[in-house]
Amino acid sequence: MRATIKDVAKLAGVSPSTVTRVIQNSPAISQKTKDHVRKAMQELNYHPNLNARSLVSSYTQVIGLVLPDDSDIFYQNPFFPTALRGISQVAADYNYAIQISTGKDEEQRLEAISQMVYGKRVDGLIFLYSKPDDPLVQLAIQHNFPFLILGKASSPFVSLVDNDNIQAGFEATTYFINKGFQNIAFVAGNKELVVSQDRYQGYKNALKAHNIPLDENKVKFTSGFLLEDSAYKITRKLIKQKPDAIVTTDTSVAEGIVQYLTEIGVKLPIISFDSVKPKLAIDAYVDVHAIKLGRVAFNTLHQIINDSKENKQVCYRRVIPHTITEL
Amino acid sequence: MRATIKDVAKLAGVSPSTVTRVIQNSPAISQKTKDHVRKAMQELNYHPNLNARSLVSSYTQVIGLVLPDDSDIFYQNPFFPTALRGISQVAADYNYAIQISTGKDEEQRLEAISQMVYGKRVDGLIFLYSKPDDPLVQLAIQHNFPFLILGKASSPFVSLVDNDNIQAGFEATTYFINKGFQNIAFVAGNKELVVSQDRYQGYKNALKAHNIPLDENKVKFTSGFLLEDSAYKITRKLIKQKPDAIVTTDTSVAEGIVQYLTEIGVKLPIISFDSVKPKLAIDAYVDVHAIKLGRVAFNTLHQIINDSKENKQVCYRRVIPHTITEL
DNA sequence: CTGAAAGCGCTTACAG
DNA sequence: CTGAAAGCGCTTACAG
Structure with missing residues (x-):
């Protein structure tokens, strides 16, 4: 059977409460006792029963x-x-x-x-x-x-x-504005998610700050389970608005977009958000540092x-x- | 304070052991008692302390x-x-x-x-x-x-x-053989991993079964932390062997390969292994059904x-x- | 069908 | 600096 605190106490010639105090490294215990008890714990390969500990101390780690x-x-x-x-x-x-x-x-x-x-x-x-x-x-x-x-x-x-997603959306959009783009589209994931809304807000703020009018036809939200598939379809419509760059909030979305663009032989600058370096051929990404x-x-x-x-x-x-x- | 089994017992007018038996839905307890006790549990919003349970029953769920x-x-x-x-x-x-x-x-x-x-x-x-x-x-x-x-x-x-990775490697390779390819390369992840070895074994078995000689120059294993980067570099060498199709064991590896091939403007049939549908433009993949x-x-x-x-x-x-x- | 008692393995005051 | 006692909230034989 597994050794309990009593076994350790017996072997070390102390009481169970002393063993507990050694485990807690209580300053009340003398170094000599600590050494003894620790040796006994080693010898018996003692490991505390965490359920018992949690029961009485009411914390679980x-x-x-x-x-x-x-x-x-x-x-x-x-x-x-x-x-x-x-x-x-x-x-x-x-x-x-x-x-x-x-x-x-x-x-x-x-x-x-x-x-x-x-x-x-x-x-x-x-x-x-x-x-x-x-x-x-x-x-x-x-x-x-x-x-x-x-x-x-x-x-x-x-x-x-x-993250500050509003600010991040702002900067992602500004990234393209600073490169001289004027017809920047925005494609986000699920509209209900707070992150999508916030990044969209940032996009709008950036346009405003640079006096670029917001064109809602250039703003799309995906739906459904597979983001890429949805993004793929959305791009078909989006492309008619003739955007010159695309801000997107998710690499999956970017993947769908790139796939469609590749098929029709169009290349557009894209920025995305991700927690790891995207494996996709896009221009830049906002690293959220997950x-x-x-x-x-x-x-x-x-x-x-x-x-x-x-x-x-x-x-x-x-x-x-x-x-x-x-x- | 949270209700304990004693509180429930008191309210229901039974002993704690009876409450335990009701929780366990023991057939020994009468329906009437069960109903009483369950009502009391509801009323007190009783939830058992799992640490206490685990301590005595020595199972944890x-x-x-x-x-x-x-x-x-x-x-x-x-x-x-x-x-x-x-x-x-x-x-x-x-x-x-x-x-x-x-x-x-x-x-x-x-x-x-x-x-x-x-x-x-x-x-x-x-x-x-x-x-x-x-x-x-x-x-x-x-x-x-x-x-x-x-x-x-x-x-x-x-x-x-x-999975049966040997068989899977065999089938992945056979997939290309059946399409008429004869110079099929094999690129795997870390050589130390058993999955890489097994899939390689399957590749060799398939060649043998179709009397295609094994050319070890067409076999590569990646190394390092970023599989794509390693695969990218490997492809440079591999391409000199003029493979007409590539079996690879991992979508990350496939990504590195595709990236290099795209850059030099070459298109080769590729099959990979994955637990989800790859977002990459390859020909087929072995779904391991994770x-x-x-x-x-x-x-x-x-x-x-x-x-x-x-x-x-x-x-x-x-x-x-x-x-x-x-x- | 149900209850009283003992105990799971710890820790926490209390006391010295 | 250390120990004896009580108790955390359950469940498990045992007994009837």
Whole structure:
């Protein structure tokens, strides 16, 4: 059988509480005792039962990652694995484990997250998506459970880590304006998503700042599950407006556009958004630095968890700078 | 405060053990009592403390997903999110949660997995990679801990779920042979990986079966972190061998090849392997059906966990069929 | 069909 | 600097 804290205590000739204190590296314990106990732990290959620890101490050293529905386009995008990398890098340093939670629909996801929260399986949550009035977020708010959104939240009292997508849209558009283009089209992903709206706002702001009139015929939003397919079809119409450059919010969208343009033998300057260097022949991309987003997200959640232990309620809002890279 | 099992028992006028039995839907309990207790649970919004449950019952309803090093090319590939989808779909049906585990190097990963296993945080493990003599797999074997490898294992006594990569390599090559090509090149990812070796074996088998001599100058393996970059460079040399078609084992590799070929204005038929429809203009791809792999992986692990409760030791080896799709 | 008791493996005051 | 006791919230035999 696995060794318990009692076995270690016996072998080291101390009480179980002393063993606990050694594990916690309590300054109250003498160096000599610590050495003894540690030797005993080694000898018995002792590892604490984390369930027992969590039961009594009511912290788990686990955080939950809340993903959107299983069917979501989310999984097509390198954003998720990249942000996950950032989160897990910092989590490993703090010795935190990561539990992920998704489901086929909202009901199943709500059930899963309830179990995590009520069942005391995690100390905090990171939402890897952002949508208005999400019931899962509501649950966290109601129970005063530590959480943070990786994205833009509608409520002003929610902690979040995000890019400044309005500014990024502005800069992406300005990139082309500065190169002398005047008929810049804009093609975004799902219109409902806050990121699409924000980047569109940035696009409009940039045109305005340079006194270029907005032509809504040059603005398109994709729909459906496969972004490329939708973008491909949209381009057919878009091209009639004779744009001289295209700002797009997603590499998948850019892929659809490029595919159509290639087929009809047209070449247009394109800028896109991505979390990794696009494998596509486009001119530039806005790097949202998903690894950094993930790293800061974990750090911030960690902060929030500690705050809540002290009954502090702080709302953190962190912006991760983007960069524009020419290809 | 959150309601405990005692609160429910009191409200329902029964003992805590009866509440437990109702939760377990034990046939020993009368319908009337069940109704009472369930009503009380509803009223108090009762959710069991899972740490307490795991402590005493020593099962967790959590499985661990073991990922390769944080720096690994693994994260560039859609295989991971796709397989994860499959795993989490079935996990949700069984009401299992998923914990993921990675780290910056093997030491950190071993530490993380030790905590999961010794700390009794998970009931079983799925390894999402496969390499010879992996110390993490050793740990699981030594402790008789339920696990399974999503990939090919070197030991014959390890459960696994995988494609038949030799057969797939054979078919991919035959696809071109049947179209009349005779000078088929082969470009694979990292030579150390078992999948690369297996697909190469399939390539050789196909040539042999059609009496086409193997020309090792037409066989290349990439190296380094960015597969496309490596493939790009390799193509420069490869092209001197005047291949008339190329079998490649990875879409990233295919991307590098296509990029080079496009630049020099050459078009060659290419077939690749992928878990999602490639966004690249190639002729066909072998779909490894990563979702299915994930689904079967969870189901099998679930089986293994149940076997181990009954002290059964069964070694499962499941093959997931691939398909070739023309684009 | 149901309850009382013991215990899972820890940690946390309390006491010295 | 250290120990004895109590308890976290469940479940599992045992008994009836």
